[in-house]
Amino acid sequence: MSQSERILGIDPGTVVMGFGVVDRVGSQLRLVDLGSVKFQASKDSVQRLGDILKAVEQLLDQFQPNSLAVEAPFFGKNVQSMLKLGRAQGVILSAGLRRGLSVAEYSPAVVKRRISGRGAASKEQLSGFLHSMFTIPDDPKRLLDATDALAVAACHALTLDRAEILTDAGAPIAAKKSKAKGRNAWSQFLAQNPDRSV
Numbered sequence: 797m798s799q800s801e802r803i804l805g806i807d808p809g810t811v812v813m814g815f816g817v818v819d820r821v822g823s824q825l826r827l828v829d830l831g832s833v834k835f836q837a838s839k840d841s842v843q844r845l846g847d848i849l850k851a852v853e854q855l856l857d858q859f860q861p862n863s864l865a866v867e868a869p870f871f872g873k874n875v876q877s878m879l880k881l882g883r884a885q886g887v888i889l890s891a892g893l894r895r896g897l898s899v900a901e902y903s904p905a906v907v908k909r910r911i912s913g914r915g916a917a918s919k920e921q922l923s924g925f926l927h928s929m930f931t932i933p934d935d936p937k938r939l940l941d942a943t944d945a946l947a948v949a950a951c952h953a954l955t956l957d958r959a960e961i962l963t964d965a966g967a968p969i970a971a972k973k974s975k976a977k978g979r980n981a982w983s984q985f986l987a988q989n990p991d992r993s994v
Contacts (some may be wrong), residue, residue, distance in 0.1 A: 801956065802828070804861035804892075805949025806852070807941050808869065808884045810844050811837050814941030818930075820953040827930040830860065830942040838951055841880050845887050852891040864892035865952035867944060868901045883964060903953050908953040945973045 800821045807814035817828035833851045869881040892899040905915040
């Protein structure tokens with residue numbers, strides 16, 4: 797197993813942004829901190845992006861993580877909310893990339909599946925699993941967005957751990973299957989079946 801790795805997990809938001817920090821030493825995870833940052837809802841959305849950037853940079857300075865893991869926004873019905881959340885996520889990812897960190901994003905379903913074993917787990921079930929993994933301070937102000945961010949950090953740590961176990965065992969990491977469609981798929985078909993071309 798590798799040396800210690802510090803992971804900053806972020807649950808993006810344009811009004812409240814959650815964060816969770818874990819240290820991973822071998823297969824052991826230790827909670828460093830979690831909390832949330834509130835932004836002024838009265839500011840316009842572009843100004844809040846600047847506030848989000850400053851807040852993320854402060855977290856990066858304070859905790860000095862090796863990796864940044866961000867929850868990808870789920871697709872909802874409100875297009876404006878999705879757009880704002882996507883912009884916030886882009887600012888957060890860019891801040892990590894600019895620092896040269898290892899950066900990853902995970903959908904809510906992947907986070908739930910990695911932590912609880914079920915992609916459709918409820919927030920309460922996810923919180924229960926997190927409480928069994930970590931000693932989380934009982935502070936209502938820190939929960940919700942903070943525990944979501946902690947789940948993202950833990951998900952990333954468990955993903956790294958799984959990849960290391962497979963690598964150490966000599967197992968190749970499976971490449972994602974290409975879902976080639978359209979012109980590429982047709983070209984591949986014609987190349988494999990030259991007698992079928994017109």
